[in-house]
Amino acid sequence: MFPxxxxxxxxxxxxxxxxxSPVLLEGHxxxxxxxxPPMAKPGIIxxxxxxxxxxxDHTIVRAGIxxxxxxxxxxxxVGEAGNGPELLTLLRNLRPELALIDVTMPxxxxxxxxxxxxxxxxxLKILIISAYDDAVYVRGLLNAGAHxxxxxxxxxxxxxxxxxxxxxxxxxxxxxxxxxxxTDVPLPTPDQKLSARQRDILELLRQGYxxxxxxxxxxxxxxxxxxxxxxxxxxxxxxxxxxxxxxxxRQPERLxxxxxxxxxxxxxxxxxxxxxxxxxxxxxxxxxxxxxQMVAHAHPQATIYEAxxxxxxxxxxxxxxxxLALIDVxxxxxxxxxxxxxxxxxSPITRVVLISxxxxxxxxxxxxxxxxxxxxxxxxxxxxxxxxxxxxVIAR
Numbered sequence: 067m068f069p070x071x072x073x074x075x076x077x078x079x080x081x082x083x084x085x086x087s088p089v090l091l092e093g094h095x096x097x098x099x100x101x102x103p104p105m106a107k108p109g110i111i112x113x114x115x116x117x118x119x120x121x122x123d124h125t126i127v128r129a130g131i132x133x134x135x136x137x138x139x140x141x142x143x144v145g146e147a148g149n150g151p152e153l154l155t156l157l158r159n160l161r162p163e164l165a166l167i168d169v170t171m172p173x174x175x176x177x178x179x180x181x182x183x184x185x186x187x188x189x190l191k192i193l194i195i196s197a198y199d200d201a202v203y204v205r206g207l208l209n210a211g212a213h214x215x216x217x218x219x220x221x222x223x224x225x226x227x228x229x230x231x232x233x234x235x236x237x238x239x240x241x242x243x244x245x246x247x248x249t250d251v252p253l254p255t256p257d258q259k260l261s262a263r264q265r266d267i268l269e270l271l272r273q274g275y276x277x278x279x280x281x282x283x284x285x286x287x288x289x290x291x292x293x294x295x296x297x298x299x300x301x302x303x304x305x306x307x308x309x310x311x312x313x314x315x316r317q318p319e320r321l322x323x324x325x326x327x328x329x330x331x332x333x334x335x336x337x338x339x340x341x342x343x344x345x346x347x348x349x350x351x352x353x354x355x356x357x358x359q360m361v362a363h364a365h366p367q368a369t370i371y372e373a374x375x376x377x378x379x380x381x382x383x384x385x386x387x388x389x390l391a392l393i394d395v396x397x398x399x400x401x402x403x404x405x406x407x408x409x410x411x412x413s414p415i416t417r418v419v420l421i422s423x424x425x426x427x428x429x430x431x432x433x434x435x436x437x438x439x440x441x442x443x444x445x446x447x448x449x450x451x452x453x454x455x456x457x458x459v460i461a462r
Contacts, residue, residue, distance in 0.1 A: 114140065115140050115141065115142050116140060116141045116142070116163045116164055116233060117142055117144045117160065117161075117162040117163055117164070118135065118141060118142065118143045118144065118162055118163070118164045118165070118166065118229075119143075119144065119145045119146070119147065119153070119156050119157065119160060119162045119164070119165045119166070120132065120143055120145070120146045120147070120165075120166050121146070121147040121148075121152075121153040121156075121165065121166065121167045121168060121171060122146075122147075122148070122166075122167075122168035122171065122195070123148045123149060123168065123170070123171045123172060124168075125148075127168070127218075128146050130222070131166060131195065131225065132146075133222075134222040134223075134225045134226055135225075135226065135229060137226060138226055138229060138230065141164075141229070144160050144162060145160050145162070147171075148171065148172075149171050149172040149173045149174060150171055150172070150173040150174030150175070150179060150274065151173055153165070153167065153171070153174070153179075154179075154183075157183065157186075157187060157190070161187070162190065163189070163190065163191060163233075164190070164191045164192075164193065164229065164232070164233060165183070165190060165191070165192050165193070166193050166195050166229075167180075167192060167193070167194055167195065167212075168194075168195055168196060169194060169196045169198060169203075169207065169308065170196070170197075170198070170307075170308060172276050173274060173276060173279075174274055175272070175273055175274025176194075176203075176206075176207060176210075176274075176311070177206050177207060177210050177311075177315070177377075178210075178273075178274065178375075179274070180192060180194075180207055180210040180211055180212050181210040181211055181377075182399075183211070184210065184211030184212075185211075185399055191213050191232045191233060192211065192212045192213050192214075192232075193212070193213060193214040193215075193216060193228055193229060193232050193238065194207050194212050194214065194215045194216065195216050195218060195225070196215065196216075196217065196218060197217065197218045197219065198308045199217060199242065199243055200308065200309060200312040201243070201247050202312045202315050203308060203311065203312040203315070204239070204243060204247065205247065206312075206315050208237075208239075209377075213232045213237060213238070214228055214231070214232045214237060214238030214239060215238070215239045215240065215243065216228045216238065216239075216240050217240040217242060217243065220240050220241075220242075224240070228240075260298075260301075263284075263294065264294065264298055264301075266284060267280055267284070267291065267294050267295065267298065268298065268310070268314060269351075270283055270284075271295075271307065271310060271311070272311060272314055277291045277292060277295070295307075295310075298310070315381070317385070342365060342367070342368045342369070342389045342390060342456060342459060342460060343368070343369050343371065343386055343387055343388050343389050343390075344361060344365075344368045344369065344370055344371070344388070344389065344390045344391075344392070344456070345370075345371045345372070345373065345379070345382060345383070345388045345390070345391040345392070345393075345416075346358060346361070346370065346371070346372050346373070346392050347372075347373050347374070347379055347391060347392065347393040347394060347397065347402070347405060348374065348392075348393075348394040348397070348421075349374045349375065349394070349396075349397045349398040349400075350394075351374070353394075353444075354372050354374075357392065357447075358370055358372070360447075360448065360449050360452055361452055361456075363449045364449045364450075364452040364453040364456060365452070365453065365456045368456065371386065371388070374397065374398070375397055375398065375400055375405075376397070376400050376404070376405045376408060379391075379393075379405055379408070379409060380408055380409075380412060383409055383412045383413040383416060384412060384413075387413070387415070388409075388413060388416045389415070389416065389417065389459050389460075390416070390417050390418075390419070390455065390456065390459045391406070391409055391416055391417070391418045391419070392419050392421055393405055393406050393409070393418060393419070393420055393421065393438075394420075394421055394422060394444075395420055395421070395422040395424075395429050395433065396422065396424075402420060402422075403420065403429070403432050403433050403436050403438075404436070406418045406420055406433060406436045406437060406438050407436040407437060409437075410436070410437035417439050417459050418436075418437060418438045418439060419438060419439060419440045419441075419442060419455060420433040420438045420440070420441045420442070421441075421442050421443075421444050421447060422441070422442075422443065422444060423443075423444045423445065429441065440455070
């Protein structure tokens with residue numbers, strides 16, 4: 067059933083190991099550079115039965131995956147899910163050892179949910195099974211914690227091998243993705259600036275909302291959202307939802323909003339003042355919206371970027387010169403103080419101000435040590451305070 071020998075492949079371009087068949091990889095030039103050390107032959111997964119959960123919104127696909135796994139000893143499929151909430155419920159109730167997950171399920175934000183699952187179930191092995199082969203998206207899922215990425219168009223025997231490898235603690239990725247992963251991905255050139263409505267739709271799409279959910283959130287019909295998305299895909303140079311998500315991972319700045327635009331949205335007077343790139347980091351979308359409006363009043367010329375977690379923050383500061391970052395100390399399961407430290411390491415010119423609804427002496431001390439220039443109570447953060455902070459940054 068399995069090839070007699072496979073190899074581990076190491077690349078300076080990637081920060082994970084890849085498992086492949088030698089028939090497919092021995093001729094690749096990178097293998098000549100790095101060498102091709104042999105791996106152990108596949109063995110029995112373990113004496114205890116491995117419990118598996120399948121997650122795909124197509125029943126027939128789940129049936130095919132289940133059939134492909136029947137030849138593996140000591141493995142039992144204990145549950146199936148057709149969307150994101152069902153998957154999370156199964157993981158909570160069944161506590162399986164392995165999850166095979168499709169990334170295009172309804173109500174499922176792949177990157178964020180995989181990261182969350184890895185944090186809540188650190189012993190769980192995750193193998194992504196997808197027809198989508200965008201290199202940025204694959205990297206994002208592997209970096210979020212997935213242990214492997216298998217393409218649906220590969221032979222079923224390769225899926226069984228992928229499961230074996232992941233359960234043995236190795237990384238797996240389908241061979242056709244190799245060249246994509248070791249080649250820099252070109253960034254498409256944006257056609258024009260996105261409207262506020264388009265940014266709202268993309269932000270909800272990024273959070274994993276379905277078309278119906280986006281329509282309900284924005285008070286529009288599902289057909290209107292479909293029309294918006296069709297135009298958006300054309301404008302971004304993509305063809306579907308997953309490509310749009312991958313595009314946003316590469317160019318998160320496309321969701322930025324100028325202070326003048328935000329000011330028009332809240333009827334603030336627009337005054338010609340020096341520009342500044344300002345980043346708002348908070349996991350509460352409602353508070354970010356409120357803070358964005360205050361910034362618009364305080365400094366309409368500001369270009370406003372938003373993020374809810376450390377990964378997006380680092381992507382932004384590597385691509386855009388951020389002059390001022392306002393970072394909440396508590397970012398869901400993440401640490402805002404560590405986020406501030408990361409920002410300062412990547413972009414020493416960025417001034418970081420930590421904010422919190424729970425001011426604490428230890429928070430303040432740790433924040434200043436991390437490189438923040440100030441620590442503010444959210445309750446006292448108002449337009450005059452923001453105007454003074456921005457003026458101080460501009461005057462530097």
